[in-house]
Amino acid sequence: MSLPLADSPIRPPARSSDVRGPFLFGLAACMIGFGGFIAFSAAVPVASAVVAPGVVAAETDRKKVQHLEGGIIEGVFVQEGQAVQQGDVLFRLAPVQAETGANLLENQAASNKALLARLLAERDGLEAPDFSALDAGSKVMSQAIADQGRQFQERRASLAAQTATLGLRQKQATEEIDGRTRERAANAQQLALIETELLDAQKLFDLKLIVKSRVLALQREQARLIGEIGRADADIARAGSTVQEIQSQISELLQRYAEKVSEDLRTVRDQLNDIDVKRRNAADVLRRVDIKAPRTGVIQALGVTTIGEVIQPGAMLLEIAPTDEGILVNARIKPQDVDGIRVGLEAQLRMTALPHRTTPTLSGSIVSFSRDRIVERHGEEPYFLARVRLSEANVPAEVHGRVSPGMPVDVIVPTRERTLLSYLVEPLSDAFARAFRER
Known part of the structure; x- marks a missing residue:
């Protein structure tokens, strides 16, 4: 058995170098988290909305x-x-000018109404005009009635005088015809006697019982009577022509008189119609x-x-800015935000001029939307005009009284719902769609 050397270092036991477990665990956790996020993004809907500036306006303009x-x-x-x-x-x-014009027209109307009554009486051959339908209580009208009544009598007398003069001449011509006719008859009777006497005298002269001078005297008397009868016939014819001429003059006089009356009637009726229109206009001016x-x-x-x-x-x-009408909001929609905007969409209105803490978000709906973009002045950003009607039933009374035309408003129009994933991916897909196009 060998012992370790005294100067050999003591080493700790070696650790395991296997890290695959934690790495795999972390990777799995990331994949699970990312997959969950993707699933969450694909499943959870996110509302899309357009936010546009607007201004409160009355339902009609000032x-x-x-x-x-x-x-x-x-x-x-x-x-x-x-x-x-x-x-x-x-x-x-x-009212001076208006009253003066109205009074002048009243005077003209009174004069023309009295004139109309006089002309109708002349046309119909009445003994006097009928002024009963006119208001004689008016000073102007009473004066007009008096004037036209006097003119009626004067014109009637003038016509009667002219016809009387012509009638007198006609009577004289007729009397001349009668006288000459009687003279002719007497001469014709004498002529018949002379002719009988001349016939007897001629027989006696042939028998030499009377002298020739007696026959010649009877012949001279016969010739004279024939001449007198011829002159009587000529005078009778001339007087007859005079009678016819005078009768034509009387007829022509009466016809001209009637035509003048008819023409004056048309004129005065036209004038009355014109005056009636002007009187209504004058009364309208006086009311204004x-x-x-x-x-x-x-x-x-x-x-x-x-x-x-x-x-x-x-x-x-x-x-006058109206206060008794519904309230509309004119919202300016950017051209890139018009997709999905249509009449009938609900909208939320934030009154930016009122305190946010005490002013609720109001609701409304789009009632009109412009079909083309609007450019008010050169250099300004174009926009589409959306008119949003405020749902006044949902407006608190304390807020309604403070909303007035001209106030700024933020208009929020929910357009569509889409998932969070499509919301995140859409900019990337749009960028790819633009990037991979050939020029």
């Missing part, structure tokens, strides 16, 4: 208040930021002397504050 005719401001009854109800009087214009709020809302951009100020036709006086 209403501009203008005046069609313009005028002079007589009263200002509102201030900037004041709440008004639909129908409240905002301004009052001086009081400029009223077209809707309920808050006064903004008040441009008229001074009494006596002249406003031009169509000038903008103020704007």
Whole structure:
């Protein structure tokens, strides 16, 4: 048996150099963990959403208040930021010009109505115009009735005088015809007697019982009577033509009178229709002397504050931001985020202008979405406009009163659900899809 040397070092027992067990254990743990993560990523859904900036807007735009005719401001009854109800009087214009125009048209209407009554009486041959349908209580109307009644009598008398003059001439011509007819009859009777006497005298002259001068005297009387009868016939014919001519003149006079009355009737009716339209317009202008709020809302951009100020036709006086309508949010969606955005999607609204701790996330839905991108000014980033209607039933009363047009909003629109694995792999797959394309 040999003993170890005294100077030989004492060595510890050798450790086992086999590490495969822990390594395999760690590798298995990593693979199990990675596989579990992959399985978890493939199974767990993750909601995808688009976040877009937005602005609260009224359901309709602010209403501009203008005046069609313009005028002079007589009263200002509102201030900037004041709440008004639909129908409240905002301004009052001086009514002088509108009232003057309306009164002038009333006077024209009264005169034309009285004129119409007079013309109808002349057309129908009445003894006097019928003014019973007119309001004689008006001073203007009573004066118009008096004027037209007087004109009716004057025109009636003038027509009667003209027809009477022509009738007198016609009567004289008729009397001349009667007289000459009687003269002709007498001459014809005398001629018949002379002819009988001449026949007897001729027989006696042939028997030499009377002288020739007696026969010649009877022949001269016969010739004279024949001439008188011829002149009577000519006078009767001339007088007959005069009677016919005068009758034609009377008929023509009455026809011209009737045609003039008919023409005046058409003219006055057209004028009354035109005046009626102008009166309605004038009444409308007079009603617009009081400029009223077209809707309920808050006064903004008040441009008229001074009494006596002249406003031009169509000038903008103020704007009214509506407060009685539903609230919409105009959200600007980036072009790369439009996939999956459609009308009807639910959206979450965060009012960034209100305290986050006390303001809940509001809900809404997309009611419209632009079909093409919008570029407002050159150099600005284009966007798609999505209009989100706020679900007011879910808005607390204390929040609803603080939401007003113009407030900034963050709009969150959930678009689709996908797994965590697809969420992680999609950027890599997109990069590969772009990288392995030939140029």
